[in-house]
Amino acid sequence: MNTIGIGLLGAGTVGGTLIHRLVEEHAAIAAKTGLDLQVRRVAVRDPGKQRAFSIHNGVITTDALGVIDSPDVDLVVEVMGGRDPAGDLVLRALQAGKPVVTANKELIAARGSELIAAAEQSGVALLFEAAVGGGIPIIRPLSETLAGERITRVMGIVNGTTNFILTRMSEEGTAYAEALQQAQDLGFAEPDPTADVTGADAAAKAAILASLAFGTWVGLDHVPHAGITEVTAADIRYAADLGYIIKLLAIAEDTEAGVSARVHPVLLPSDHPLAAIRGATNAIFIEGPAIDELLFAGPGAGGDPTATAVLGDVIDAAREILAGAQVAPRIRFAPSELADFGTVPTKWYVRLEVADRPGVLAQIAAAFGEADVSIKSVWQEGSDDEATLLIVTHRAPESRQRDALGRVRDLDCVNAVAAAIRVESDEA
């Protein structure tokens, strides 16, 4: 039997489920893969905690370094999360020549380039299928199956919490705060939802998707992000009237100015494949000249789906150890131009509260014109002496769109720029 000793760093939602599966489904995994996967050491913070799995005495420890250095541990699974101490522990394992499987998007987005180089230097695998999209296979398709495609754009719903909130807001007219509360009550949102609702979690995933799609390292610093805290039920309704749905998207593109990655809410045409992704489901939409369009969708989080992704990586890494040769493809990054977001072409939906008097529309159109942004459509709803204007612009560099917004905001006839949300559609 091909025995592989596994050391885990972390045994929480993902790690605990993984251990349960490795123990309970040991025979089935062995029958399918020919591998005898043995959990040898497990590092946790609190060894006294009640666990959802049972394991031999002496396996659980608080000594994470000891897990890595243990001679009977052939491969390390990092599922403790966060940058520290996970980063240095993963580096140490790789430098010791032990393959590492991790689900940690935060760590890969922050130190992926360094860790991938360390893995390459030691000739061992660093696999992180679960880091983006939880149970959705996306890392391997991007770095392996699609390695020969000239990918042009990747757009993803990569945060289940925010998609759940936006779905509730658009389908039931729920206000943001109430939808967030529902997400927390149902366990879709953390007690502290900041990383989700500000777009920070999705930004880490956008950095990873962009790096893999375009073969150039896109650090987290190059991913501007905005979240959904300012999205209102009113804009969701207006967007629907105009034929759009509002989604929080991670967007990675190969633009004329270089590779760009960003996260923000967008108005997406309601017939776009990503528009149909409801609730906490995640989805990644990939475009390229030969494949045209691909959609990967499924559970983006949760112990079971994520553990399946981690287990797949463990099996790959174990096969690599036994083969004594490379099974997983090496991920390489070539230097490439990263686009300044200001140069990236974007389109905007702008909701203005304006004075309802003659000449206002002309002044607003002139302000957009001065910034060299042309208007695609205007929709007006008036009430007494105040009116709401919904403007959708044509595509123009982001910096010009922002310039236009500034000019409009300064107009006397504009009482408020009530909303400004980018639009993603194939039209110019």
Ligand SMILES: NC(=O)c1ccc[n+]([C@@H]2O[C@H](COP(=O)([O-])OP(=O)(O)OC[C@H]3O[C@@H](n4cnc5c(N)ncnc54)[C@H](OP(=O)(O)O)[C@@H]3O)[C@@H](O)[C@H]2O)c1
């Ligand atoms: N949960 C998901 O649905 C999901 C989906 C995709 C990716 N991920 C990623 O998977 C990773 C793990 O997430 P999770 O939800 O399983 O986290 P979790 O439930 O909070 O579990 C973390 C585990 O790590 C242990 N730990 C934390 N710091 C430690 C330290 N310094 N030394 C030793 N052990 C330590 C904890 O010990 P105690 O048990 O003693 O507290 C716990 O067992 C994260 O990177 C996360 O982003 C999670």
